[in-house]
Amino acid sequence: MVSPTPSDDNSPTSQDAPRPAIELITLGDELLLGLTANGHLTFIGQEISKRGGRLLRNVTIGDEATAIAAQFAESWARATVVITTGGLGPTCDDRTREEVAKVLGQELVFDDTIAEDMRERFRAFGRPMTDNNLKQAYRFADGEVLRNANGTAPGLWYERDGKVLVMLPGPPNELQPMLVEQVLPRLAAMGVLAEGESYVQLRTAGVGESALESMLQPIFDAHAGELEVAFCAHQGQVDCRLSPARADVSRARLEEVAQQCAAELGADFMGFGHDSLAKICADLLREQEAMLAVAETATGGMLASSFTDLSGATKFFAGGSVCYSNESKMQLLDVPEEILMQHGAVSAENAIAMAAGAAEKLGAAYGLAITGFAGPCGGNNENPVGTMFVALYTQEGVWSKRIRYPGPRQAVKLRAVNFALDWLRRELVKARDNQSPGLPSLGLHDR
């Protein structure tokens, strides 16, 4: 899935200096029992790689004390940075702090600052603080505290012999800001990670990985020895990351090459950074003060969710309909019964009627519709499982496209949604450029 393509294999690279080994220990019976997904790995892995680091290993173990001690001792002996998540709370199965202290040979000392933070927090919520909470007010004697603005258990920081231990609380809304605001800057200050993003990412849509590589290869060849290039494909989108291959390649230089790539890619280029297709469409809609309405059958709310998951969606998203029955298509979107009788619900005609109906009913400038067979059931000879019709309504007219993806239901749905979003994006870019020709806004420095 990730294919690094060094532009010149013989060039000296920044990889010559070994990267500090970073290990992540995620604690919790609920992870091993499959009751909760290991979102910490995804988040922490992403944030570290953005800053030029790399998780070497993630070990998940349960809440059992001796297992925690044994695993921590092993990771601490091997890695330069050890990050743990979970097990810092007030209940009796939160034993991580004690076990780790034993391995480090560190005393746990009561910290008044933490205790005061906790009391303050309980006061603010108007609740009495029970004594077991004070268990969270202990830190390592030679360690520091990472304050927690969103919960009671603080994080812990400990350094020895050039090694770092970071202990983070389990709830994602506590862990994530603590990592980004406190831990990453400290690791950057120590030289373990880069200060900011260590690569420039170009996002593309609607073009395959190998076609993309062919388009960009002449640019990479012209900068042989300067760049490392990696591609990552996901359901209709491909990201391309440019990193410096040598320490003397500046950020400005990377951005210059990235701009050349973006210009070469034209409409296939989505943007720099990490914004989703929906976010990019949302920004373009806001810029044009235009509203969007959507309608969908087989994707069952996924198209609407991709917009409503963004905050402030009321500014550009009028609404959506999930139309399973023919009745709902007629009632919610004014799809004429004749279209459904003559062409069926999975047809270009119905997709067009849905997109136009959604936009016109809600007074939106753009309407986007998806209808099809996501599988595993449904489908017919003409339109087998995996066939989707996507329609886009704009002020210039309304069109439909037929697509077909093999694969499991969830992948088919996601592909169809990404295809629809990318089509909308291309139309929005055209509309913008028609309004202000000669002003290509690639956005790298706008962020």
Added chain:
Amino acid sequence: MVSPTPSDDNSPTSQDAPRPAIELITLGDELLLGLTANGHLTFIGQEISKRGGRLLRNVTIGDEATAIAAQFAESWARATVVITTGGLGPTCDDRTREEVAKVLGQELVFDDTIAEDMRERFRAFGRPMTDNNLKQAYRFADGEVLRNANGTAPGLWYERDGKVLVMLPGPPNELQPMLVEQVLPRLAAMGVLAEGESYVQLRTAGVGESALESMLQPIFDAHAGELEVAFCAHQGQVDCRLSPARADVSRARLEEVAQQCAAELGADFMGFGHDSLAKICADLLREQEAMLAVAETATGGMLASSFTDLSGATKFFAGGSVCYSNESKMQLLDVPEEILMQHGAVSAENAIAMAAGAAEKLGAAYGLAITGFAGPCGGNNENPVGTMFVALYTQEGVWSKRIRYPGPRQAVKLRAVNFALDWLRRELVKARDNQSPGLPSLGLHDR
């Protein structure tokens, strides 16, 4: 999150015999880079714990050959069963098979059955098979093959000295059926896992964990020494698992106690097993041949998705509306403008108008609506962030309830959806029991 409550601490338990240690090694740079969530841990952890086993550890490492060899050697020395995922494909970064063979001291031999399976698969898809695919046709000399009905790379099985190695392909739609249909039955035949589910799970909704425990404690006390009880809470739902505490406690006995618990819980009891709230509602709707329509604002499609993610949703789900703008509430659901002007979009009045509008427009017997402030923005003094109004329309009338949850946006949304689904479930159960009084159908033996 998981709190085991032994009903009698001094009783001998089935835990006296040590459980076979099972370790999972998940391979892939994309996991450590945070590009893909580690869904294999969730799925495999769940399936193993259902059958009375327990994952002791999950290690995620990248695609680098020496790291794979070192990690496998470590896990193989320590565990009774080692399961690996990924790295079995045809490309050059799929090195797992070779590295593991070296550690085991096993030759890799070409297997004609696998090669023929692959050729057949390519023929069926009308594509030529490139030679690099034949790399996947190798198995361990003393090992076996797990055939793959959904992809080219077969799984591998190897036993030695009472230890088992299971190697599974990475794509979830290949791995999951292979695990359930081939691996779990083999492990059960060896006595590593139970033949079927080793516990009886009661799902409950709308009651907290400690209240639930108090309600059931008299039943547990009456069966002291027979049962192990564990609770697991998730966003408005609590599961209670009963397992045998002694080898002589039969499955029938467990089910008998579970029936007692279900009867004691009354309407708070959702069902036995693993069905979601949406699935239970769907089954009740199908049973009554009734259709459902939904309407939502802040949950942005999550309510609709919980039904459309179920296969065959057209049978009971008429459709849904995601109404962000006031325009959309008026146009899609006939919400009167006066209600929006006088009471606002986040109000009991609007929720009621949305639920009734959705049901009446689509000719559905039931209408379910959610409107509110999921946060982090929005909210006012009267209805702060986290306030949601849920409304339910039935043939008997339409009502609204106000709920408020603190917490991050995603949790607030999920809570509100679960609250709405649980309310619908309770009404559907009432409607069913009114139709056939004296026939409580608890469903344990119906599944």
